[in-house]
Amino acid sequence: xxxxxxxxxxxxxxxxxxxxxxxxxxxxxxxxxxxxxxxxxxxxxxxxxxxxxxxxxxxxxxxxxxxxxxxxxxxxxxxxxxxxxxxxxxxxxxxxxxxxxxxxxxxxxxxxxxxxxxxxxxxxxxxxxxxxxxxxxx
Numbered sequence: 001x002x003x004x005x006x007x008x009x010x011x012x013x014x015x016x017x018x019x020x021x022x023x024x025x026x027x028x029x030x031x032x033x034x035x036x037x038x039x040x041x042x043x044x045x046x047x048x049x050x051x052x053x054x055x056x057x058x059x060x061x062x063x064x065x066x067x068x069x070x071x072x073x074x075x076x077x078x079x080x081x082x083x084x085x086x087x088x089x090x091x092x093x094x095x096x097x098x099x100x101x102x103x104x105x106x107x108x109x110x111x112x113x114x115x116x117x118x119x120x121x122x123x124x125x126x127x128x129x130x131x132x133x134x135x136x137x138x
Contacts, residue, residue, distance in 0.1 A: 015095030036098035045077035046098040
């Protein structure tokens with residue numbers, strides 16, 4: 001994990017706890033099992049959607065794009081504003097916007113990897129037959 005990625009825990013401390021996971025040449029940033037951001041190199045991108053994209057556009061923050069089969073592909077993440085790294089209240093605001101966009105995306109939280117539960121083998125029940133001895137009533 002890079003020092004930049006580690007620093008994001010402090011940047012977002014007023015917003016809430018985040019987790020980071022390595023993924024496709026960068027890191028995913030998660031809050032409550034929802035992906036709210038993406039780090040590629042030393043650039044942070046935050047989740048955006050139709051409701052929140054205007055905040056990014058007003059600051060002329062570019063979308064995260066990559067090339068696939070010679071075509072430029074755009075994801076629903078926008079570059080984070082520089083002010084976010086200087087002001088924890090600003091970071092909390094942008095973190096909340098990204099989290100709300102992730103919730104609206106309808107993507108269920110990624111299931112946590114947990115060890116498989118041990119299963120017990122069921123023991124067959126003894127079936128009563130017509131010839132089974134009956135207990136005397138008390």
